[in-house]
Amino acid sequence: MRISQFQKYSQKENTVTNNVLLMLSRLNDLKVDYYKDIIEKISDGSQEYYPQANFIQQVNSKRGIIDGYIEVKASKIVIETKLRQKELVSKLTKYAEVFKRDAQNQLWHLSSKCYSGKEVEEIxxxxxxxxxxxxxxxxxxxxxxxxxxxxxVYSENVHDYELKLLYEDFRDYCYEENLVNDSSYKLLFVPTGFSYSWNKKYKMYFCPRNWHKQDFTYFGLYKNKSVRFISKIENVIIADFDIETKKLLVYKSRKETTERQLERLKEALIGYGESQNGLKYYLLPEDEFYSTDFRKESKGGIQGFRYKDLKHFIDKETLDSLRVDEIAEHLKTKIWK
Structure with a gap:
């Protein structure tokens, strides 16, 4: 198992803050533009961020044209970290006393819980x-x-392997330390490629057992820049299968397996036509497996599986009242990057 870049031995706020700063520092070390990009994304692109010197020539001034001009813009970011609660507004705003007038000043409140819209206005x-x-x-x-x-940032720079590792390590750290709990609205979707017809026919997907560490509620099959089908998960089974003897050996399952589930799994693996060892099989419901067209807007396909928080595409109150088939219909009108 590869060693993570982030400490996992403590839930204390100073350790979490350290790891957030480490992630940002590593991002800056990899490429200053990556660091600039994430700061601007966090700020919703409302202002351009300058983490390094600007080199300019032929600059207008009141006394004429300056041939060469190097400017380093001052900036400060103050981060207040809480694990599962919010800081008092009166205490949070006091931290702003370190900011300067002619600088780019950002105050971050980082927690598993957000302030409400009213509280943000008050702040x-x-x-x-x-x-x-x-x-x-x-x-x-x-x-x-x-x-x-x-x-x-990674999806726009998928060629950078070190950036990929940084993203995966930080993501896994946050989930393993229970800093994120969004499984109720999370969609996991997987690229299927040549196996798409098999996945669709048998309503099943398999992968290495250590994949997909995050909890999720909805599952999707992706092909040709779109999520084509979604459902929930009926069961997850870890098993071996021998194509010669047609013997299925089950090691573990998320729920108690039914005869029908084992029959479906065996039938699907015979249809696949190969022996399999130690893989994880997602069994999808036979009667609640719905067509959709949740399309990728940006160029290129996806590099491996993806998670999406459906609250970003469907209002939470609406989402809470929808069946899976209704969610599938809503997603036909949505796009993602």
Whole structure:
């Protein structure tokens, strides 16, 4: 097993903060543009961020044209980390006293819980009142926000293997330390390629047993830049299968297996026509497996499986009331990057 880049021995806030800073520092070490990109994404692109010197020539001034000009813009980011609660607004805003007038100032609240819209308004009003001459951008962040923004940086630079490892290690660290709990609305979808017809026919998918460490509720089959089918999971079975003897050996299952599930699994593996050892099989419901067209907008296919939080595409209150078939219909009108 590969050693992770992030400490996992403590839940204390200083360790979590250390690992967030380590992730950002590693991102900057890999490429300054990666670090610039994630800061701008976290800020919703509301302002350009300058983490390094700007080299400019032929700059207009009141006294003429300056031939060469090098500018280093001051910036400060203050991060207040909480694990599963929110900081008091009065205490949070006091941290802004370190900011300077002529600088790019960002105040981050990082936690598993977000402030409400009303609380964000209160924070912004208090910052303006207490520091009237200082421009301060407040970012109301969850650990999931950091993961997703880092994923966006990686998805735009999939050629960079070190960036891939950084993203995967930080994502896994946050989930393993229970800093993120979004499984109720999470969709896992997998590229199928040549096996698509088999997956669709038998309503099944297999992969190495250590894949997909995050919890999820919805499962999708992806092909040709779109999620084509979604469902929930009926059961997960780890098993060996010998094509010569047609013998199925089950090691473990998420739920108690039924005769029908074992019959389906064996039939599917005979149809696949190869022996398999120690793989994990997702059995999808026979009667609740729905066609959709949840399309990828950006160029290129996906590199491995993906997770998407459906709350980003369907309003939470609406989502809570929808059946899987209705979610499939809603996703036909949605796109993702």
């Amino acid at each position: 912004n009003e208090k910052l303006k009142k207490d520091y009237p001459d200082t421009a301060i951008q407040f970012n109301n962040l969850t650990f999931l926000d950091l993961i997703e923004n880092l994923e966006d």
